[in-house]
Amino acid sequence: MSFGGRVLVCSLLIAGTGACGHVEPWVKPYEREKLADPIMAWDRAPLATGYSLHVHENREAARGGNGAAGGGCGCN
């Protein structure tokens, strides 16, 4: 798929989800205490994680898929 096609698909996906309007969150903000705990962070030491990824990718053929999947739990 071309780059334009990928952007279009992503745009439609996000636009589609955004068009759903006000979805009632099934986990309320006041119920996210555990998710906000630092031990639930995807990555607590990005500098160390980045170097570990560099070590893996230098010796293995697979690349990617480790990207920042969102900005955490949104429970700041």
Add this chain to the structure above:
Amino acid sequence: MLYRIALLFLLASLLGPHVGRAEVLPPDEADIMYKHYQGGGIKAEGPAYLVRKSVTQNASVTASYEVDQVTGASIDSVVSGASPIREERKQKSLGAEYLADKTTYGATIISSVENDYDSSTVNGTISQSMFGDLTTVTLSASRGWDIITRRVKSSSGKTVSDPTFRARLDRRQWSVGVSQIFSRNLIMGFDYEANTSQGYEQNPYRTYRYVDPLAGAGYSFAPEVYPTTRTGNAFAVKARYYLRWRAAVSGGYRYYTDTWGIRAHTFDVGYTQPLLHDRLIADAGFRYYTQRHASFYSDLFPRINSQNYLARDRELSSLYTESLHASLTYELPKARWKAIKRSTASVHAEELLYRYRDFLNASVTGVPPGTEPRYSNSALNLMLLATFYF
């Protein structure tokens, strides 16, 4: 490329005006790290620094700098009789993040310089929080330009850049990630990435091995030949679950496939436990990686130029990696300097075992070519990190 990144930014700006509670940018911090990797005859070590500082309530900048000093002789150098490696890599990056309500825009420039490999990368990212902040969608696009040169011995015996060799490699990467809260205890992440590169894909020093009855050892070496394009796709899923006591378990899986015939699976599990009244956080985990070799890889080709593309890079062989990783993060006592709100010191260690299924240890002599034992090596990756939040 720029108009495509602009298109992504435009897209996010259209999605931006969701009303609700605002997100926040990561805290201001300064990181100092020392890293040390040793294994397979190679040692790589050096410092790394990172500073993130907010410039307004909604914008922050990040700068990082790291050095890798690489020395030693890998199995490739031993077999080919090449000189031991002694090189230095310096990487600099500069990034900015801007927060507009529930949308975070990010841009990063990265430069990596070695004496025979220069690499530049630009990256744009948009992250959008939605559904009452239960879902975060991140789009990312990168473009990279690499320049490859070759070091050779001059007539005076000095090592200089080969004036007859200069090659380019262009890289592109697109990804979409979703971070989703499923329950009070469970968060999951889903990632898809497509990456493609075009140009000089191989290592100018590496050779392939072929059967040569006229050679004393029964084989000879010739320069590798790679395709000039490579396109890969990676799909990943990960999860973190908060246990009944204050601890977390995590798991992840990634599938990778590309046009060179590589198929790879990565599994990772981990456990996180606070200790010492939460002053210490301990992490431990296990990672397993396995891949199928590239379609044009062979440890020993039947003759010279026996096919269009020829590679003997062990990174492209059938292999698996097992690694145990652990880290300890200690919350340091409150600093006297009031500007520092809190600080942590941590040690991260990973013991890796690389086992190659069809890359043979050609340094073993006295046996017929192709019957040498399979090569394997272990390695230790150690990092010491101090982080100051201000």
